[in-house]
Amino acid sequence: MFTKPFRVKSNTVIKGSDRRKLKAELCAAFPSLSAEELSELIPNKEELNVVKIYAHKGEAVTVYVLHKSPLFFEVEKQLYPTVYLLWRYPSLLPVFRTWSPVLQKLIGGADLMLPGVVVPSCGLPDVKTGDCCAVTLVKNRAPVAVGKAAVSSSEMYSLGMKGRGVCVLHTYMDFLWAFGDKSGPPSLPEDDSEGQEVNGEKYEVSEEEEEEELKKCVEEQQSSGEAVTDEACCGLEELGIAEQEENKCEGSNEKEQENGDDLKTPQEIMDALLFQCFLHALKSKVKKSELPLLTSTFLRHHMFSCCPSGKQLDIKKSSYKKLSKFLQVMQQQHNLVQVKELTKGVESIVEVDWKNPELRSFSVPDETGVEAATVQEGGEGEVAYHPPEIISLYSVTARLEPLFLDAKKRKGMTMHPAEVRSIVTEYVKKNELVDENNKNYVTINPTLCDCLLDKSEYQEVESLKWDDLFSRTLGRMQECYQVIFPGQDPIIKKGHIEPIDISVASRGSNKKVTLMKNLEVYGLDPATVGTALQHRVQASTVLQPVAGAKDKVLVQIQGNQIHQVGNLLLDHYQIPRKYIQGLDKASKGGKKK
Template identity: 90%
Template sequence: MFAKPFRVKSNTVIKGSDRRKLKADLCAAFPSLSADELSELIPNKEELNVVKIYAHKGEAVTVYVLHKNPLFFELEKQLYPTVYLLWRYPSLLPVFRTWSPVLQKLIGGADLMLPGVVVPSCGLPDVNQGDCCAVTVVKNRAPVAVGKAAMSSSEMHSLGMKGRGVCVLHTYMDYLWTFGDRSGPPSLPEDESEGQEENGVKCEVIEKEELKKCVEEQQSSGETVTDQACCGLEELRIAEQEENKCESSNEKEEENQEDLKTPQEAMDTLLFQCFLHALKSKVKKSELPLLTSTFLRNHMFSCCPSGRQLDIKKSSYKKLSKFLQVMQQQHNLVQVKELTKGAESIVEVDWKNPELRSFSVPDETGVEATTVQEGGEAEVAYHPPEITTLYSVSARLEPLFVDAKKRKGMTMHPAEVRSIVTEYVKKNELVNENNKNYVTINPTLCDCLLEKSEYQEVESLKWDDLFSRTLGKMQGCYQVIFPGQDPIIKKGHIEPIDISVASRGSNKKVTLVKNLETYGLDPATVATALQHRVQASTVLQPIPGAKEKVLVQIQGNQIHQVGNLLLDQYQIPRKYIQGLDKASKGGKKK
């Protein structure tokens, strides 16, 4: 489920009532957890975040995060622990063991098949279909995957340990794991009885049918199980080496053929590849009729492989209209019509066309593959930073926080501030006896929160007023956490990405984008992505008075396109983007 990146919809602090409900749900889902363990997982005073996400297939998932690590996720009203939690409580779920090489298959999105399960001397765990269970590897009890049992234990035995065993939902090294601190599994040795007894061991799940048959034949003979597993894995290595040799030779042949092509022929091939790729993975039936210019700009250019640039003028067709005419007449892939004067549209696509159906979408589509450089190392996919609002203790409020050992300049989350203030009020018995919605003002609160004109007039404050005044007297700060880096705390409020439109000579419009660096975005990478997206020139300019900051300038009013790039691709929250309301609006419909 989390083998591919997911989209974060919201990230909020859990409410008190929801915290109690979650604790009750956990107690019901995992009765083996003691009251102390539940209190440790769902603490009353520490910040617990609720993150609502959409997986790459559209599933709505709720993730509960404590101390920056996801502990549980809820799918279809059922709670599942993450590997971070299972490393603390490895015996929380029924466990299926497998071989280490199988883990790579699981990380890639595969389910655990029964031939890959190592059956201990005590037998399989007693599970029913749909039960939550964990997966470990041989010689380490630390779980590496979480999923649902595909069938009951009795059915697994009756089927001869063949078929799907565990429908895997989450694994070590997947994108839910990267949402945490990315720590590795601890080393938890197995029980000696399990480590010595390996009767009933099956070989790693292998997709190649020939290798499966070979392993089954070896298991039916008188060889030991350990020899079978080693033989099977050795044959897998040999098969993979042969396959890699074939792939490398094929790649070399393709490269040689590519070198023999003229630049015009190479561009024709690239154009046709991007055309088929766009039709197969980008265009939806509901979008038709689709302007040909929009199809080229929004779909074909985004399908161009990284390191290459699509240029119709360098092809033999020279114009998009001529290329689409050939696609219509010779390949019968699309139907193009001029619905309005001077504007052609794709009105129909033959989704059953053999060329389109047989086309396989390449893995790497890199025109808008967003990457950032980290210390000159290899490029990695961009992930938006986690931005948190903090408050710093001011000199005036220091007496209010002295009992909590918070000195001047120390930063806290808003929830922690509320907790400390509440504790102070209760400790000093300042809750109004007649109306518990009010707090009596003592000398400390008077000096910290009231204005001089209020000293003689205000004797009590409502709870909300008390909290708002406290936060208002504190120094505003913010914390930025980039994946894999230490938190960065700065005073003031974070500057949003600013998008504006300016005029340059003869009333030409240009779009200006700044403050990208604050969010870990490389202005040059963003400029390249925009250039391909809107087919307009971009320029990078230093910002006067701002060190290490660059302004991105692109021709025309492109606020709408810049906004879509930042919101959809880079996943920057809308509240951190300024100027989206200045996008050009279309003419009024008659």
């Protein structure tokens, strides 16, 4: 479920009433937890966050986060613990054991197949179909996966230990694990007195027999047809368990060796992407005339634009964490650039070694993305955005229907302002209502009197100027607007179109945040806009549902970022300025000396 990146919909602090409700649900779902343990997991005074996410296949998942690590996740109203929680309480769930090389398949998205299950002398745990259970590795009781039983224990025996055993939902090294502090599992040795059984037969494990059994279970796991995604990461070295077995097993799977990404952690993959974008930017974007170049400008305008389509460049997910540290490594270990602090607190790239062998041998990839490209569900890049065409319309009301009967315009039908003027002009000429003495005036007949005049004007107003006639007609019609997106049918709605509203608010300790809403009206995905802004200003963004508005999301980003928001909407998304409200609230910088 979490083998690919997920999209965060909202991240809020849990309310007191919901906290009590969650504690009751945990008590019912996991009765083995004591009252003290429940209070430790759901503390009354510490901040507990509720994060609502969409998995890559569209599943709605609620994640409960404490101390920056996810503890539980809820799918279809059923609670599951994460590996972080199970490392603290390894006996919380029924456990199925498997060989350490199988973990690589589970990380890639495969389910646990019964041929790979190591049966203890006491037998399999008693589970029913759909029960929540955990997966551990031989020689370590620390769970590495969480799922639900595909069949009951009795059915597992009756099937001869063949077929699917556990439908895996979450594993160590997946993207839900990466959402936490990314710590590794503890070493929890098993009881050596327990014998081991495979397929129900007890035996002592010799090195040669163990090697043959490992090859057999991995082949069974691979032949089950379960997909191993590109995001699969080995991670077995970090476990610090069964290293000899995994080295032997790696030789049995040539396909996994061919794919280098399968042997890298997400952090290592991000490091490689960062280095690729760095070399690409130096080779194709940076010119000698631009030096010295601010490091922030180099990242924002050069490196991000070199990120391949369908991928996201995020320094915080790399081992460097900060741009300054990354550039320091590029300077000291690779001798690619020289970075100096020309102004206090502001670093610049002052020199590039264009003859560096690594830079000269680097070949520029053909396909590159743009700054705002983000990974969508299914792994495809963002479709190019085209602003909608917005047209003001007017709808015929019951009061004005007699005026438009000759033009066959009934109540509720919409027209352009020019069409309204044309129909009114035709009506006046047809009924010979133009004042003979002054053609700038129109004589009021009974129909115009009923449609356009107030009751107090019935006896007093005998004629109107043309402009007054048109303005009164439009003023008594229902305002509407039409939105036309490229390749889609027009959408007509009543009232004024809501502008994109940008505002600045204060949070705790007088910190400023920038808020945006009504992006959906213009066909903009709030998550995509939030990611593009995050790349531009290197500040965190949060998506929150708008109170009282269905299907609307508020984008919040740290600091007063109205300048950057305005530039993104006006230049990149090409939204007309008249449909953006709040650009005048941008912070005004001091005068340069």
